Amino acid sequence: MALVVQKYGGSSLESADRIKRVAERIVATRKAGNDVVVVCSAMGDTTDELLDLAQQVNPVPPEREMDMLLTAGERISNALVAMAISAQGAEAWSFTGSQAGVVTTSVHGNARIIDVTPSRVTEALEQGYIALVAGFQGVSQDTKDITTLGRGGSDTTAVALAAALNADVCEIYSDVDGVYTADPRIVSNARKLDTIPYEEMLELAASGSKILHLRSVEYARRYGVPIRVRSSYSDKPGTTVTGSIEEIPVEQALITGVAHDRSEAKITVTGVPDHAGAAARIFRVVADAEIDIDMVLQNISDTAGRTDITFTLSKANGPKAVSELEKIKEELDFSAVLYDDHVGKVSLVGAGMRSHPGVTAAFCEALAKVGVNIEIINTSEIRISVLIRDEQLDDAVRAIHEAFELGGDEEAVVYAGSGR
Amino acid sequence: MALVVQKYGGSSLESADRIKRVAERIVATRKAGNDVVVVCSAMGDTTDELLDLAQQVNPVPPEREMDMLLTAGERISNALVAMAISAQGAEAWSFTGSQAGVVTTSVHGNARIIDVTPSRVTEALEQGYIALVAGFQGVSQDTKDITTLGRGGSDTTAVALAAALNADVCEIYSDVDGVYTADPRIVSNARKLDTIPYEEMLELAASGSKILHLRSVEYARRYGVPIRVRSSYSDKPGTTVTGSIEEIPVEQALITGVAHDRSEAKITVTGVPDHAGAAARIFRVVADAEIDIDMVLQNISDTAGRTDITFTLSKANGPKAVSELEKIKEELDFSAVLYDDHVGKVSLVGAGMRSHPGVTAAFCEALAKVGVNIEIINTSEIRISVLIRDEQLDDAVRAIHEAFELGGDEEAVVYAGSGR
Numbered sequence: 001m002a003l004v005v006q007k008y009g010g011s012s013l014e015s016a017d018r019i020k021r022v023a024e025r026i027v028a029t030r031k032a033g034n035d036v037v038v039v040c041s042a043m044g045d046t047t048d049e050l051l052d053l054a055q056q057v058n059p060v061p062p063e064r065e066m067d068m069l070l071t072a073g074e075r076i077s078n079a080l081v082a083m084a085i086s087a088q089g090a091e092a093w094s095f096t097g098s099q100a101g102v103v104t105t106s107v108h109g110n111a112r113i114i115d116v117t118p119s120r121v122t123e124a125l126e127q128g129y130i131a132l133v134a135g136f137q138g139v140s141q142d143t144k145d146i147t148t149l150g151r152g153g154s155d156t157t158a159v160a161l162a163a164a165l166n167a168d169v170c171e172i173y174s175d176v177d178g179v180y181t182a183d184p185r186i187v188s189n190a191r192k193l194d195t196i197p198y199e200e201m202l203e204l205a206a207s208g209s210k211i212l213h214l215r216s217v218e219y220a221r222r223y224g225v226p227i228r229v230r231s232s233y234s235d236k237p238g239t240t241v242t243g244s245i246e247e248i249p250v251e252q253a254l255i256t257g258v259a260h261d262r263s264e265a266k267i268t269v270t271g272v273p274d275h276a277g278a279a280a281r282i283f284r285v286v287a288d289a290e291i292d293i294d295m296v297l298q299n300i301s302d303t304a305g306r307t308d309i310t311f312t313l314s315k316a317n318g319p320k321a322v323s324e325l326e327k328i329k330e331e332l333d334f335s336a337v338l339y340d341d342h343v344g345k346v347s348l349v350g351a352g353m354r355s356h357p358g359v360t361a362a363f364c365e366a367l368a369k370v371g372v373n374i375e376i377i378n379t380s381e382i383r384i385s386v387l388i389r390d391e392q393l394d395d396a397v398r399a400i401h402e403a404f405e406l407g408g409d410e411e412a413v414v415y416a417g418s419g420r
Numbered sequence: 421m422a423l424v425v426q427k428y429g430g431s432s433l434e435s436a437d438r439i440k441r442v443a444e445r446i447v448a449t450r451k452a453g454n455d456v457v458v459v460c461s462a463m464g465d466t467t468d469e470l471l472d473l474a475q476q477v478n479p480v481p482p483e484r485e486m487d488m489l490l491t492a493g494e495r496i497s498n499a500l501v502a503m504a505i506s507a508q509g510a511e512a513w514s515f516t517g518s519q520a521g522v523v524t525t526s527v528h529g530n531a532r533i534i535d536v537t538p539s540r541v542t543e544a545l546e547q548g549y550i551a552l553v554a555g556f557q558g559v560s561q562d563t564k565d566i567t568t569l570g571r572g573g574s575d576t577t578a579v580a581l582a583a584a585l586n587a588d589v590c591e592i593y594s595d596v597d598g599v600y601t602a603d604p605r606i607v608s609n610a611r612k613l614d615t616i617p618y619e620e621m622l623e624l625a626a627s628g629s630k631i632l633h634l635r636s637v638e639y640a641r642r643y644g645v646p647i648r649v650r651s652s653y654s655d656k657p658g659t660t661v662t663g664s665i666e667e668i669p670v671e672q673a674l675i676t677g678v679a680h681d682r683s684e685a686k687i688t689v690t691g692v693p694d695h696a697g698a699a700a701r702i703f704r705v706v707a708d709a710e711i712d713i714d715m716v717l718q719n720i721s722d723t724a725g726r727t728d729i730t731f732t733l734s735k736a737n738g739p740k741a742v743s744e745l746e747k748i749k750e751e752l753d754f755s756a757v758l759y760d761d762h763v764g765k766v767s768l769v770g771a772g773m774r775s776h777p778g779v780t781a782a783f784c785e786a787l788a789k790v791g792v793n794i795e796i797i798n799t800s801e802i803r804i805s806v807l808i809r810d811e812q813l814d815d816a817v818r819a820i821h822e823a824f825e826l827g828g829d830e831e832a833v834v835y836a837g838s839g840r
Binding site: 016019021023050053054056057058059060061062064065066068069071072073075076078079080081083084085086087092093099120144252 | 477
């Protein structure tokens with residue numbers, strides 16, 4: 001008998017009908033002899049509807065109250081799933097994140113899990129119940145206020161619970177049936193991976209893949225929780241995320257997949273006087289606005305002793321970063337702040353890069369062959385990322401996927417609405 | 421500076437717009453120098469929508485999960501009101517019933533408050549915040565599960581908080597602007613009462629008046645909390661419920677008002693053999709089905725030693741009571757169970773009855789004058805109730821209201837949707 005943790009996202013729960021189907025799967029898993037813990041996100045549009053109501057009463061709602069409001073969504077979906085399970089012959093209790101012992105920092109809207117002490121969940125399992133736990137939420141260790149966990153919070157809740165309960169697996173259900181060598185909507189012969197080690201999944205998640213959130217993969221790696229990515233619309237086994245690249249013999253190490261990201265924009269601060277501290281000041285100003293930076297490029301200074309500093313960031317933060325930089329224009333005496341939101345990032349991930357020095361060359365050649373120009377390049381031990389024009393992203397993804405022979409023989413199955 | 425507890429019902433909160441208006445009133449109360457605690461019900465249709473979703477996934481939803489589901493409604497409304505208050509320049513924190521220290525029995529769907537320890541509420545007030553507390557809910561002392569309080573639960577939450585905090589007043593807001601001498605939709609010159617003692621309000625509530633729920637008035641009387649019934653659509657002072665009939669000099673004691681009730685049905689068990697224990701068996705069977713009985717009438721037995729036993733109960737319980745009684749028909753050897761759901765109850769309430777022996781006679785004469793036949797009569801020290809044909813209720817209410825000269829000179833103001 002295994003202990004299985006399952007997580008269902010909002011689109012898997014968007015109606016009473018979908019809820020009943022999810023309940024069928026949960027009950028089947030229980031009846032197969034497993035202990036089952038389920039984490040549910042809020043139903044389909046609930047979170048957006050609540051956000052809209054909030055906006056109507058206050059354009060800048062206080063964060064503590066936003067967390068009190070949004071967490072109602074998960075309370076509703078988990079109670080309904082518990083009821084559906086009960087109608088199908090098994091017994092279930094639902095718990096809030098707080099009741100399930102998810103203890104967090106105090107940062108409303110983006111809290112981090114400090115600890116998980118799921119005694120009420122364990123008790124429910126011991127009594128033969130299925131336990132539902134509201135995802136995306138916990139309780140602050142210091143203030144005892146309810147908190148939400150930020151993007152990917154339900155995935156993180158599920159993995160953290162699986163770690164605390166020493167579960168055999170954490171199954172993440174959505175409308176995609178696994179991790180592919182590239183987005184199947186772009187590359188028709190993209191292949192579904194059977195397994196993928198944690199580090200490669202981390203790189204894919206950081207490079208734009210929306211299958212799993214970075215934080216949940218990090219948590220799974222730290223605690224050794226196997227994650228299985230599956231579709232709630234089929235019985236296919238999905239992709240298992242487990243193991244370390246260290247365990248893969250160097251000779252066997254492969255190139256795993258291609259990720260792409262359309263969510264970034266590029267900022268270039270031009271004509272920056274090339275003295276110590278200028279770049280630091282630019283990055284400090286952006287950091288103080290609580291904006292994360294991704295790729296960075298600094299030109300060699302020209303004869304006038306000036307240089308351009310370029311970096312990428314999330315498009316959502318673009319306007320704010322530009323405005324913060326304009327404020328120090330006089331102080332630093334630079335020429336201008338340029339903003340370009342027609343960029344895209346494409347990345348190749350694979351443990352095999354460590355042992356194959358020609359990978360970077362082959363990567364750049366594949367792009368050149370389809371006329372794609374590289375604006376910034378950034379690498380890690382097992383990843384190469386480049387910034388290019390966003391309208392060339394599809395061509396670039398296909399070119400790289402083909403150059404590294406990642407494709408399978410079957411046409412990839414694309415579900416309606418897939419792509420998370 | 422006073423400590424004011426305010427309660428707003430679902431129709432006062434049915435849209436973002438109404439929520440903003442309620443927030444205006446709350447902020448005004450705070451800015452007048454008071455400490456303010458607010459209890460909100462769920463927004464307008466939320467509870468019904470959640471009940472509907474529940475029905476779709478399980479026709480007989482487990483009660484624990486029903487409480488987990490329904491309490492999301494109050495969480496949403498209280499967080500939104502807190503946000504609206506914040507947009508208007510005051511600060512507010514919302515709390516669930518559990519967070520506010522409302523401790524209850526374990527009976528899901530109909531829990532009773534055991535204790536209220538509102539330390540987080542007090543702390544919020546001390547820091548200058550307005551405290552919002554979700555009505556209709558608490559946490560079970562034994563199981564630590566979330567519970568809901570049954571009908572009128574939000575009124576009870578408000579009064580219980582007011583008692584625990586030693587508040588100066590508990591204001592209950594709805595779309596009616598006070599307690600009237602009769603339902604203003606039936607009696608056009610019904611008069612709004614300025615004050616009414618607890619015992620009379622209890623009798624009115626028990627006799628069909630929907631202004632305040634019985635349990636909350638009982639709670640208020642026990643702990644000496646003044647209740648003010650006001651409209652959320654105007655600034656009128658409303659009706660204050662406070663004081664005991666003992667404090668009213670006998671000479672001054674008045675007849676206060678007329679209540680009516682369309683929610684009851686009548687059951688008659690005919691041809692019951694007139695021996696000791698027959699009536700007891702009938703009432704026991706009904707009680708074991710957890711059904712409350714209101715008025716009772718037992719005829720004198722006829723020459724055959726048989727009698728009819730009649731009682732009233734809520735229409736909702738009618739079918740169940742009939743079916744339980746049919747089960748003991750053979751055992752008790754009675755003739756039949758008759759069911760009549762075209763009855764109505766009309767009651768006259770007033771401390772003055774204690775000292776005026778002619779009241780019952782005048783009451784019956786007033787009804788006879790308009791051709792209303794009395795089927796059952798039931799009295800307490802300060803109330804007379806009769807069961808009549810439901811189609812005669814309006815005539816009866818008007819006749820009694822006029823006979824006891826309860827009317828005022830002004831036409832009663834009837835708000836759209838009033839009558840709760």
